[in-house]
Amino acid sequence: MKAQNTANIGIGAEIGLPSGNFVNLSGIGLGTSIKADFPIAADFAISLNGGFMNFFGKRNQLFKVQDFTYIPAKAGLKYHLSESFYAEGQLGAALPLTNGQKTLFVWSPGIGNQFKLAGENKLDLGIRYEAWTGKNNTIGLNRSDTKGFVGIRFAYVFGL
Template sequence: MKKFLFVCIALFVFKSANAQYRGQTDNKNIFLSLGAEIGIPSNTPYNLTYGAAAQAEIKLMPQLGLTFSGQYTAYNYKSSLLANSDAEKHPSFIPLKAGLKYYTSPNFYFGGELGSTVQSNNGTGNMFVYALGFGFDVPLDKHSDIEIGFAYQNYSASQYQTTGMRVAYRVGW
């Protein structure tokens, strides 16, 4: 945990040092990102979620972006429960969401998304999904960033609630 905290602080310091590199003169309007996600479920028989996500963002104003995202998320059972039951496959979902990102500074944002998801391993009906979170971008060069985000995601089936982290490579033009 100490190493994770150190890495987050180091990235934040690096981001602050490079803030002048892009700042308010950044005129890119379209961004695409691809990344990995990991999370901790709340009040469930699962102990971990993991997956991948892709996101497109279109800047509506300098501080506001419209987002469209697709994910693949799998839930991992707690080992103690799995050993004592005839559990089915780990549930996995494919959420499709749209939302907004509000930038409080050139590289820090708050966001929210709404959408629909389907359980991919048995194709059961759609569930409503929403996510609320925040994150920051670590500039790599003029056109790319590493995006680090933290979010709470909840499905209409109340047993699927997750607090997670996303690390993605983001390109803008």
């Protein structure tokens, strides 16, 4: 198996499809991200990911849910199952940009495929499940709350 042996950086667009109870608060999330991979062994790389994500709050006749706007920052391990197909797991934090929201713990397993382009450049298509977990103080209740979603990422990857 021949995996990447050089570092790379990718710039991409993100789509978030809420799942579970998060569907009641948001219909879709849109964002952007920058992700860097640094090889540490033949098929393993350390990945660093930062970006911007906005989940649009739902509205109806009775109430309007505030948008959830965050800067997710994650680090993890990527394993190349073949030359182009990979699996990865990341941990990190989602930092709020909206008043009244709190920093959340992030965990995210996913898979993806990188399609070769000219030179060392690639097109990266990834799908993951991502969960943002933290304390929620809604109406005097102090309980743990998770916002889960399926994330889809389309990125252009530059070989370094």
